[in-house]
Amino acid sequence: MSMSFLLGYVKKHTKECYEEGQRPRKLLMLIMFGIICLILLGMEIITLYNWPGLLLLMNLIMQVFLVFNSMTGLVIFGSAVTGFLSRMENIEINSKNALMVGEKCLQEFRRLKKGFGPYLLAVFSVHTLELIIVVYLAVYGVKAGVPIFIIVWFPAFILFTSLPLLYIVLLAEDAYSRFQNISAILRTACIRETSDVKMDYLLLIQQIQQEETFSGCEFFLIEKSTLLSVLGTIVTYSIVLLTSA
Known part of the structure; x- marks a missing residue:
């Protein structure tokens, strides 16, 4: 529900960009994400095969809804940004315009940043x-001797979780x-x-140069260094959890 609200907010504030958006770039990454989603759903069905029919159906509906929202968010972001890039x-x-x-261009970039800010904050945080x-469950599962089939599930889920961050x-x-x-x-x-x-030009150039990249509601910038920060956070908290356990 919250993701649907965020996507509605995105479409409202980036309406012009989204309507003019083209097919998302880096389409191969989206296709890989879709394949990983299908693999995870298949593993979910195999793992929960013995569950009562109604519970299994409800769980699958929840998983499909989660995958659909994740893919929709990436497609909307990719379409809007691709339209802007084009x-x-x-x-x-020319000299006249x-x-x-x-x-x-400055106004449009700011609209994109504002529109996607809450979505990017939610995606990176979650x-x-x-x-x-x-990561904690994978390491703990290996130490506890969990069956290999369950262990294989973890790399697929790590890809499912990390690939959208890389794409964004x-x-x-x-x-x-x-x-x-x-x-x-x-x-x-x-x-x-x-x-x-000339003064108008210089002021505009200064504004463009001082404009920051996309951010999660200005809490953090969406850069490659952010991925390293995420990795550091994962390692730190995983060690803390494993130590306390």
């Missing part, structure tokens, strides 16, 4: 917690890098302008 790549700037186009629990980070960095390239174009246009307009 517009940045096909942008047409450079300032207006630059301001429009997936980090899930990874801590899964790679797309976010592509969008931010492409957005920052506007500064060079504006500098070239600024040189050709009269002194009256």
Whole structure:
């Protein structure tokens, strides 16, 4: 329910970007994520085969709903960011419209950041917690002599949890890098302008350069270094849990 609310918030605040969005880039990662989801559902059915029919059906419905929401969120993010990237790549700037186009790009990037902020905060927080629990259970299961079939389930779930984070980070960095390239174009246009307009160009360039990348509601930035921080958090808390256990 909460994920549905977040996706509704995203579509509301990134409406223009989403409607113009194209097929998500890095499609292979989404396909891999879908395959991993199917593998996990199959393993779930095998593991819970002896459960009463109604309980098994309810559990599968919950799992399918979880997978559907996860995939929907990634597709929406990928479509919106891909649409933004395409517009940045096909942008047409001349001396007459450079300032207006630059301001429009800045506003659109800010809308994307604001719209996806709560979603990114939820995804990174929940997936980090899930990874801590899964790593802890995997190590504890090996020490306790859990059957090998159960142990195989853990790597698949780790991929299911970590792949969306990698996908989001790679797309976010592509969008931010492409957005920052506007500064060079504006500098070239600024040189050709009269002194009256140059100050407007310089202020806009400064705003673009100071603009941060995507973030989880400004609690953390969506960068490759964030993945290292997540990894460090997982290792630290897993060690703490295993030690206390």
